[in-house]
Amino acid sequence: MTAITTIGLLPVLLVILASSLELGALRIVEARVHSAADLAVLVAVNDQDDAELARTGRLQLTSDAAAMARAVFADNLESIASALAVDPSVIAANASVRVDPAPPTVRISAVVPVRTPVFGALFFHPVTDIAIKTAGGAR
Amino acid sequence: MGRDDRGLATLETVLMVTMLVPMLFSIIEFGSLFQRWLAQESATIQVARFAAEVGGDTPEVRALFADTLRSTGFTSADAVLDIAPSRVGWRQPLTVTVRSTASIQIPFLFGADVPLRTTAVVRGELDR
Numbered sequence: 001m002t003a004i005t006t007i008g009l010l011p012v013l014l015v016i017l018a019s020s021l022e023l024g025a026l027r028i029v030e031a032r033v034h035s036a037a038d039l040a041v042l043v044a045v046n047d048q049d050d051a052e053l054a055r056t057g058r059l060q061l062t063s064d065a066a067a068m069a070r071a072v073f074a075d076n077l078e079s080i081a082s083a084l085a086v087d088p089s090v091i092a093a094n095a096s097v098r099v100d101p102a103p104p105t106v107r108i109s110a111v112v113p114v115r116t117p118v119f120g121a122l123f124f125h126p127v128t129d130i131a132i133k134t135a136g137g138a139r
Numbered sequence: 140m141g142r143d144d145r146g147l148a149t150l151e152t153v154l155m156v157t158m159l160v161p162m163l164f165s166i167i168e169f170g171s172l173f174q175r176w177l178a179q180e181s182a183t184i185q186v187a188r189f190a191a192e193v194g195g196d197t198p199e200v201r202a203l204f205a206d207t208l209r210s211t212g213f214t215s216a217d218a219v220l221d222i223a224p225s226r227v228g229w230r231q232p233l234t235v236t237v238r239s240t241a242s243i244q245i246p247f248l249f250g251a252d253v254p255l256r257t258t259a260v261v262r263g264e265l266d267r
Contacts, residue, residue, distance in 0.1 A: 002147060006151075006154060021169075035180060038184075039187070039188075039260070043191075046264055047262070068262070072261070072262065076259065076260050078260075079256075079257075079258040
């Protein structure tokens with residue numbers, strides 16, 4: 001009886017173990033995606049129009065701040081490209097980048113599809129979407 | 140307890156120990172690995188931000204890297220810092236990579252050196 005219970009519980013334990021590992025891997029990718037978005041916002045916010053600052057003393061983002069944010073976001077996603085279900089440049093292109101002029105603020109929100117092969121095998125969920133939001137302003 | 144029952148109890152204990160001990164050590168070792176990765180990731184981003192401000196690879200950047208790692212319980216001798224290119228101008232891409240190796244040991248299963256690589260890409264903020 002004990003042997004049957006042990007043999008019966010073994011697959012359940014293995015499923016729990018595999019799911020835990022996949023969840024851990026997913027959390028790592030999520031942290032990396034957040035870092036990528038944070039860096040993109042920081043770089044875009046630092047991209048100030050110096051001529052305007054010298055002329056008026058006002059902080060103003062350059063006209064291509066949104067494009068800069070997307071480029072840096074894509075650059076930083078490259079290091080985890082193998083874990084993503086879509087190319088980093090496509091994720092960055094589809095991300096919502098909002099640039100507010102006053103006060104100068106950059107906001108990024110994106111949905112990042114991540115490969116989760118274990119979830120795919122166990123729950124028919126091979127791709128898990130991670131939604132991120134981040135914002136930064138110039139001071 | 141009869142002779143057969145004692146044998147069964149021993150078998151159950153052996154099964155439990157050989158399964159639970161690796162599981163417990165896996166949790167501890169992977170948790171430690173994750174903590175180390177987070178510390179390295181954080182140091183990489185800080186170093187990248189500072190390197191962008193000062194225009195690339197300088198002794199001050201290396202000093203910040205050593206200080207940041209030390210504050211998280213590691214030493215710069217444990218990790219290799221790579222900044223490319225060594226000098227950047229305004230809006231030029233700057234890639235900072237940190238490589239290190241973490242050792243994990245899981246009883247009854249395996250022991251391995253896990254390479255940890257973190258990268259941050261920023262833009263130069265000097266010489267506008």
